[in-house]
Amino acid sequence: MSKIEDPGADALSVTPPKTWAAGLPGVAHAVEYSLGQTSVRRTMLTLLNLNQTKGIDCPGCAWPEPGPKQRHLNEYCENGAKHVNDEATSRRVTADFFRQHPISELGAKSDYWLNQQGRLTEPMVKRPGSDHYEPISWDDALGLLADELRALDSPDEALFYTSGRLNNEAAFLLQLFARAFGTNNLPDCSNMCHESSGAAMQQTLGIGKGSVSLDDIHESDLIFVVGQNPGTNHPRMLSALEETKRNGGQVVAVNPLPEAGLIRFKNPQKARGIVGRGTAIADQFLQIRPGGDLALFKALNRLLLEAEDAAPGTVLDHEFIRAHTTGFEEFAEQARQVSWDEVRAATGLSREEIEQARDRVLASRSVIVCWAMGLTQQKHGVPTIREIVNFLLLRGNIGKPGAGACPVRGHSNVQGDRTMGVWEQMPQSFLDALGREFGFTPPAEHGWDSVDSIRAMLDGRARFFLGVAGNFVRATPDSEATERAMRGCRLTAHISTKLNRSHAVCGEIALILPTLGRSDRDIQSGGEQFVTVEDSMSVVHASRGRLEPASEMLLSEVAILGRLARLTLGADPDIPWEEFEADYGTIRDRISRVVPGFEDFNARVARPGGFALPNPVNKGVFRTPSGKAVFTRNEFEMLSAPEGHLVLQSLRSHDQWNTIPYAPNDRYRGIHNARRVVLVNPVDLDALGLADRAAVDLVSVWHDGVERRARDFRVVAYPTTPGSAAAYYPETNVLVPLDSVADISNTPTSKGIVVRLEPRS
Ligand SMILES: Nc1nc2c(c(=O)[nH]1)N[C@H]1C(S)=C(S)[C@@H](COP(=O)(O)OP(=O)(O)OC[C@H]3O[C@@H](n4cnc5c(=O)[nH]c(N)nc54)[C@H](O)[C@@H]3O)O[C@H]1N2
Ligand SMILES: Nc1nc2c(c(=O)[nH]1)N[C@H]1C(S)=C(S)[C@@H](COP(=O)(O)OP(=O)(O)OC[C@H]3O[C@@H](n4cnc5c(=O)[nH]c(N)nc54)[C@H](O)[C@@H]3O)O[C@H]1N2
Ligand code: SF4
Ligand SMILES: [Mo]
Numbered sequence: 001m002s003k004i005e006d007p008g009a010d011a012l013s014v015t016p017p018k019t020w021a022a023g024l025p026g027v028a029h030a031v032e033y034s035l036g037q038t039s040v041r042r043t044m045l046t047l048l049n050l051n052q053t054k055g056i057d058c059p060g061c062a063w064p065e066p067g068p069k070q071r072h073l074n075e076y077c078e079n080g081a082k083h084v085n086d087e088a089t090s091r092r093v094t095a096d097f098f099r100q101h102p103i104s105e106l107g108a109k110s111d112y113w114l115n116q117q118g119r120l121t122e123p124m125v126k127r128p129g130s131d132h133y134e135p136i137s138w139d140d141a142l143g144l145l146a147d148e149l150r151a152l153d154s155p156d157e158a159l160f161y162t163s164g165r166l167n168n169e170a171a172f173l174l175q176l177f178a179r180a181f182g183t184n185n186l187p188d189c190s191n192m193c194h195e196s197s198g199a200a201m202q203q204t205l206g207i208g209k210g211s212v213s214l215d216d217i218h219e220s221d222l223i224f225v226v227g228q229n230p231g232t233n234h235p236r237m238l239s240a241l242e243e244t245k246r247n248g249g250q251v252v253a254v255n256p257l258p259e260a261g262l263i264r265f266k267n268p269q270k271a272r273g274i275v276g277r278g279t280a281i282a283d284q285f286l287q288i289r290p291g292g293d294l295a296l297f298k299a300l301n302r303l304l305l306e307a308e309d310a311a312p313g314t315v316l317d318h319e320f321i322r323a324h325t326t327g328f329e330e331f332a333e334q335a336r337q338v339s340w341d342e343v344r345a346a347t348g349l350s351r352e353e354i355e356q357a358r359d360r361v362l363a364s365r366s367v368i369v370c371w372a373m374g375l376t377q378q379k380h381g382v383p384t385i386r387e388i389v390n391f392l393l394l395r396g397n398i399g400k401p402g403a404g405a406c407p408v409r410g411h412s413n414v415q416g417d418r419t420m421g422v423w424e425q426m427p428q429s430f431l432d433a434l435g436r437e438f439g440f441t442p443p444a445e446h447g448w449d450s451v452d453s454i455r456a457m458l459d460g461r462a463r464f465f466l467g468v469a470g471n472f473v474r475a476t477p478d479s480e481a482t483e484r485a486m487r488g489c490r491l492t493a494h495i496s497t498k499l500n501r502s503h504a505v506c507g508e509i510a511l512i513l514p515t516l517g518r519s520d521r522d523i524q525s526g527g528e529q530f531v532t533v534e535d536s537m538s539v540v541h542a543s544r545g546r547l548e549p550a551s552e553m554l555l556s557e558v559a560i561l562g563r564l565a566r567l568t569l570g571a572d573p574d575i576p577w578e579e580f581e582a583d584y585g586t587i588r589d590r591i592s593r594v595v596p597g598f599e600d601f602n603a604r605v606a607r608p609g610g611f612a613l614p615n616p617v618n619k620g621v622f623r624t625p626s627g628k629a630v631f632t633r634n635e636f637e638m639l640s641a642p643e644g645h646l647v648l649q650s651l652r653s654h655d656q657w658n659t660i661p662y663a664p665n666d667r668y669r670g671i672h673n674a675r676r677v678v679l680v681n682p683v684d685l686d687a688l689g690l691a692d693r694a695a696v697d698l699v700s701v702w703h704d705g706v707e708r709r710a711r712d713f714r715v716v717a718y719p720t721t722p723g724s725a726a727a728y729y730p731e732t733n734v735l736v737p738l739d740s741v742a743d744i745s746n747t748p749t750s751k752g753i754v755v756r757l758e759p760r761s
Pocket of ligand 2: 495497516517657
């Protein structure tokens with residue numbers, strides 16, 4: 001099979017799931033993928049610079065780097081190496097490529113194939129009625145965009161989508177441009193990612209960010225890893241957990257799947273990790289039913305209250321509760337009422353298992369809860385995370401060493417983009433500061449998030465879509481509806497490094513605006529530039545590209561956004577877009593005056609390793625209306641599927657970056673050569689009368705009468721929790737109804753889709 005082909009489901013082969021992650025095969029796979037993309041020299045250049053203080057911030061996940069003195073020479077993981085070399089690829093998409101491939105043909109290609117074509121090299125336009133992209137100059141491309149923006153009836157007809165791949169400087173300019181143009185329509189990938197975390201933590205702790213540092217992880221007595229697959233998605237988190245264990249800490253994993261890294265880990269940065277047996281990471285594995293986490297933490301909270309009743313003054317942190325929280329009595333009254341029958345039904349866990357976890361909590365002075373998409377993409381994700389905050393508050397596990405709340409972020413700068421103001425509902429204090437700095441009045445009315453943007457496009461309220469650094473069409477739910485929405489636009493444009501499906505699902509006019517990636521050297525009239533990012537633990541640091549850019553025609557994101565803004569809004573002495581493009585330090589000066597915590601930004605980010613933003617929570621300051629952390633009462637909720645149905649979660653394979661598969665494999669889960677597979681417990685296969693490897697369609701159940709079907713999958717018997725199933729994203733996004741969203745956060749319920757498996761004849 002050539003590397004560029006996409007095998008169908010028939011090519012599937014299955015081996016037993018791995019019980020450990022990383023080690024030598026991880027290193028070998030990263031090198032193999034990198035050398036398949038580019039030369040030995042470019043591979044070495046990217047890898048030697050990856051996550052070094054003067055080098056490239058890994059464009060993979062947002063897991064933090066250790067301090068400059070503790071950093072290894074190879075401070076990256078298998079997947080980080082793959083991500084950066086996927087960008088450093090020597091393959092090129094040229095004007096000739098678009099001459100050969102009409103857009104309708106590109107639309108029929110797989111996500112894998114599109115990405116494998118290589119880096120985009122010059123701006124392209126699709127004109128009304130055409131089925132081809134053709135070359136266009138930068139001036140004409142940006143002029144066309146500016147004309148279309150100015151022709152809109154209202155600024156709110158425009159949408160500015162971005163992913164967390166964008167750096168701080170460009171993110172700040174993007175939101176400044178959108179708001180100076182007159183709209184808060186800044187949907188972003190966070191809407192589909194950690195929005196539930198932000199919503200729950202803002203309400204209860206007064207800040208939408210995590211409260212722990214990497215040192216806290218190392219020092220903690222007990223860490224819960226909930227709804228997260230770090231072996232694949234945050235691989236260096238396993239090195240941190242290994243350190244926790246070496247320091248005597250324990251780990252409890254909560255997941256429907258026995259994920260490889262959670263069980264055993266071989267540290268590829270250490271000789272004994274490569275060849276030895278590795279470290280067993282999880283001391284306890286709670287194999288939970290999907291959506292059962294709210295019930296689990298309710299049960300734990302009840303057990304803690306009862307332990308306090310039995311030995312008053314020994315379990316709860318009364319001083320912390322009195323001084324720093326509100327709502328304890330109301331919460332406690334409700335918490336005592338959760339029934340064990342309900343907990344059993346929702347979690348599938350026995351009371352003994354939960355009591356064992358309680359005993360670990362009681363034996364621990366400091367507890368951290370880490371979580372990711374397994375919680376945020378559930379219908380009751382927000383109340384679940386609020387219940388986790390209750391759990392932490394009970395024993396004062398906020399604001400002390402080794403303790404706290406840790407939403408583990410996805411994209412490398414997704415947290416930074418939000419800090420920079422990329423959010424459709426930034427608080428008025430931020431808008432006021434922005435307006436003061438740049439001499440205009442930003443719109444106060446909230447904009448549309450990702451799901452509402454799709455609705456707005458579908459009914460004609462939005463007609464202009466600019467996507468930056470993402471793949472909107474594949475990241476969003478209800479793929480068929482989303483594609484209809486995009487096709488209904490007057491104009492769709494994308495600032496991207498690589499080809500993806502969003503470029504092939506176009507409005508009447510479409511533009512591809514190719515840009516420098518993080519690994520590319522960025523030289524402007526003011527000299528060589530660097531950019532900054534913020535990791536999952538609020539450390540802000542610099543990233544410098546090192547490679548010769550993929551094409552002479554690429555512009556940086558800052559340059560594209562600045563030029564577009566100037567053409568659209570006209571020259572304005574208060575917003576010197578040209579100065580921003582020449583010297584990104586001038587953008588950072590503005591950021592330091594608008595965004596709290598960034599005072600003296602340029603000087604502080606020049607230090608090796610950067611600086612940590614203050615987290616008020618750790619100083620006992622809670623920016624809630626009462627000035628205190630808030631205990632909440634959360635109604636009991638569980639997910640259930642009718643007879644003959646399963647609860648499907650859509651997740652990542654080991655060999656993909658979000659919407660982009662790198663290879664049709666999921667090594668740790670033992671899946672090879674196919675992505676259209678659905679993992680089902682053998683007990684359910686028996687009950688449904690399905691054989692292992694049977695060919696099925698997945699059909700989701702929703703009350704709007706629309707049939708949503710993902711075709712031609714192979715069933716694989718797998719030890720997932722009975723009643724649940726798992727299949728890869730984005731192939732299964734077609735099954736997630738647009739209206740199936742989490743309460744409060746409006747996040748698509750990508751981890752809780754009720755489906756039936758229909759045998760194919
Ligand atoms: N290699 C690689 N790294 C990545 C990414 C990538 O695509 N590839 N994506 C990045 C991004 S943007 C993000 S947001 C993160 C995502 O990181 P993760 O959240 O780890 O990603 P998912 O693959 O969606 O895995 C979700 C996990 O939650 C579990 N789960 C599902 N439902 C439930 C539930 O109801 N309860 C519990 N307790 N667990 C549940 C699943 O079994 C799975 O282990 O990864 C980032 N890192
Ligand atoms: N069903 C289901 N759906 C999901 C999820 C799920 O678990 N299940 N997860 C959700 C989550 S957590 C997220 S974060 C979203 C991800 O959604 P997105 O962030 O929108 O998607 P990505 O796949 O990360 O975007 C990939 C594209 O980014 C562009 N790109 C890469 N690097 C750069 C760069 O440096 N600059 C620019 N300008 N462009 C660049 C490339 O063109 C590439 O094709 O998907 C969400 N959708
Ligand atoms: S853990 Fe994340 S940030 Fe670190 S090297 Fe791996 S992918 Fe990159
Ligand atoms: Mo994400």
